[in-house]
Amino acid sequence: MRENSPFEKCAAPSSLAGSLVACSMLLLSACGADDSGEVRLTTWGEEFIEEGIPAAEFADDFEARFDEFLVVLGHVRARNQEHEFSVADTYLVDLTAPGPHELTTRTLPEGDWSEVEYRIVPIEAETILHPSADADARDRMEAGPYSITVKGEARRGDERYTFDWSFGGTTRYTNCVQVVGGRQEPGFRIGGGGRETVELTIHGDHFFYDDLAGDAALRFEAIADADADGDGDVTLDELAAVSLVDLPADRYGTGNFSGVDDLRAFVEALVSNLGHFNGEGHCLPR
Amino acid sequence: MTALAGSSGGCSGSASEERVRLRTKVALHGSPTFDNALGWHVELDGAWLSIGSLRLLEGAPLGLRAPRSLLDLLVKTAHAHPGHYHEGAVLAEMLSPQSVDLLETTELDVAEAVTGAPLSGQLVLTSPAIGAHAELLDEAVVRLEGVARPTDPDVDDEPRRFVATASVAELGSSMGTVEITGCPYDGGPIRAAGTMLLGVDVALWLDQVDFTGIAPKASAVSLSTDTRAHNGFLRGLAKAAAYRFDLQSDP
Numbered sequence: 302m303r304e305n306s307p308f309e310k311c312a313a314p315s316s317l318a319g320s321l322v323a324c325s326m327l328l329l330s331a332c333g334a335d336d337s338g339e340v341r342l343t344t345w346g347e348e349f350i351e352e353g354i355p356a357a358e359f360a361d362d363f364e365a366r367f368d369e370f371l372v373v374l375g376h377v378r379a380r381n382q383e384h385e386f387s388v389a390d391t392y393l394v395d396l397t398a399p400g401p402h403e404l405t406t407r408t409l410p411e412g413d414w415s416e417v418e419y420r421i422v423p424i425e426a427e428t429i430l431h432p433s434a435d436a437d438a439r440d441r442m443e444a445g446p447y448s449i450t451v452k453g454e455a456r457r458g459d460e461r462y463t464f465d466w467s468f469g470g471t472t473r474y475t476n477c478v479q480v481v482g483g484r485q486e487p488g489f490r491i492g493g494g495g496r497e498t499v500e501l502t503i504h505g506d507h508f509f510y511d512d513l514a515g516d517a518a519l520r521f522e523a524i525a526d527a528d529a530d531g532d533g534d535v536t537l538d539e540l541a542a543v544s545l546v547d548l549p550a551d552r553y554g555t556g557n558f559s560g561v562d563d564l565r566a567f568v569e570a571l572v573s574n575l576g577h578f579n580g581e582g583h584c585l586p587r
Numbered sequence: 588m589t590a591l592a593g594s595s596g597g598c599s600g601s602a603s604e605e606r607v608r609l610r611t612k613v614a615l616h617g618s619p620t621f622d623n624a625l626g627w628h629v630e631l632d633g634a635w636l637s638i639g640s641l642r643l644l645e646g647a648p649l650g651l652r653a654p655r656s657l658l659d660l661l662v663k664t665a666h667a668h669p670g671h672y673h674e675g676a677v678l679a680e681m682l683s684p685q686s687v688d689l690l691e692t693t694e695l696d697v698a699e700a701v702t703g704a705p706l707s708g709q710l711v712l713t714s715p716a717i718g719a720h721a722e723l724l725d726e727a728v729v730r731l732e733g734v735a736r737p738t739d740p741d742v743d744d745e746p747r748r749f750v751a752t753a754s755v756a757e758l759g760s761s762m763g764t765v766e767i768t769g770c771p772y773d774g775g776p777i778r779a780a781g782t783m784l785l786g787v788d789v790a791l792w793l794d795q796v797d798f799t800g801i802a803p804k805a806s807a808v809s810l811s812t813d814t815r816a817h818n819g820f821l822r823g824l825a826k827a828a829a830y831r832f833d834l835q836s837d838p
Contacts, residue, residue, distance in 0.1 A: 545822060546822060547815065550758075554822070555828075556769050557769050557827040557828050559791075562795055
């Protein structure tokens with residue numbers, strides 16, 4: 302395990318279209334530039350993950366809180382027409398700890414870094430353990446290996462349900478844009494001598510969306526009803542036993558997703574939409 | 588960013604974008620006989636759809652997919668996820684309502700378009716239907732007729748002759764139209780005149796329909812509203828993945 306490791310000054314990018322040699326030359330150019338600024342890389346789960354999601358946010362009067370929200374993220378890449386920059390490392394972070402969480406700070410040539418992507422991945426041997434997570438969390442993530450584990454509770458009046466779900470799989474968040482004054486701006490800009498924060502934002506409330514497309518509301522009722530054994534803990538297996546055909550036709554629509562026919566598959570599909578950029582900014586998940 | 592100005596008409600595109608016209612065709616995607624996920628072999632005798640409009644949009648469809656090309660990685664894309672969907676600019680639109688028989692290829696009105704790189708399609712279903720099959724569709728936006736048999740030869744069960752219909756109200760709209768956005772687009776950039784194709788995957792409409800509850804009779808039985816089978820049908824109709832848009836260039 303790497304408790305802490307310096308970021309590579311110039312991680313080798315994988316070529317998009319050109320040759321590796323060409324990309325390496327661009328990279329050297331990037332690292333040798335005089336006019337540069339700093340990019341501070343952080344991640345944050347915002348108030349919904351740290352403090353909980355109030356009933357006012359749910360359409361069915363539930364409220365939810367996370368006791369643990371483990372995510373492995375990294376493999377950040379940014380590029381523009383002249384340069385490419387990458388951070389090869391991944392981090393295991395518990396987003397229920399107060400954030401934003403520092404990941405690293407790097408020096409980059411000034412300019413617009415218009416193409417930005419990052420990944421949420423199953424934990425790797427080289428994944429760096431962030432101070433917000435502990436060794437026990439790492440062991441549990443390695444047992445999968447998992448990319449995300451969420452543990453928490455949802456309540457409505459006297460009703461109380463717990464959940465402890467882990468997910469594997471990689472989601473690549475590409476073409477990230479930030480929202481500035483209501484406008485979408487691709488990537489980020491580094492001014493000469495300036496310092497820019499790039500936040501890999503995770504939206505925990507998206508776990509409870511009731512649609513994979515278009516307008517969606519937060520709901521927990523169908524998840525609560527999936528508790529077949531009535532023990533108050535809703536498992537992924539119990540979610541898998543709920544066919545979407547048994548839910549109201551105007552909820553849990555699957556849009557362009559194929560093969561999402563039960564509630565577990567639905568929640569797993571939502572996992573690919575957790576990742577955001579600089580708060581409310583979006584990325585294109587692949 | 589370039590866009591047709593939608594229903595308001597006009598064009599706000601940049602000088603680098605050109606107006607083109609696209610022929611528009613609609614047909615069944617796949618075979619009229621198929622097996623569904625719940626153990627039924629379906630043979631369609633008829634499939635009709637009331638189309639209000641078709642569009643090609645800049646916005647990427649919802650759902651994970653691999654990039655199709657280098658261009659796919661480089662073009663500016665809209666960004667979408669539940670609750671935050673951005674369909675992007677309209678790059679092509681066919682606005683003349685028409686009812687179609689999906690078991691044959693139907694040519695619709697011409698679509699006005701501008702050059703650009705669509706990433707998704709949008710279909711609007713409209714009621715009441717207009718055109719050749721309006722009387723058959725009546726207030727419905729879709730009508731299927733066919734027969735379903737168990738795929739397992741060891742299951743001794745009678746075939747089910749069925750009729751499945753859906754109205755805009757059953758599809759959750761009170762406006763007379765139903766909009767299905769974020770449909771997959773398999774074509775390339777619009778560069779010149781060509782043909783916009785819509786392939787409707789009826790097998791996906793019926794993939795989660797369990798015909799067990801349909802009485803085996805000599806005459807066709809309608810899927811009753813508020814049944815599991817009809818719910819499965821409505822869910823299938825709402826799947827954007829069931830509507831595949833494509834583009835063919837003129838030779």
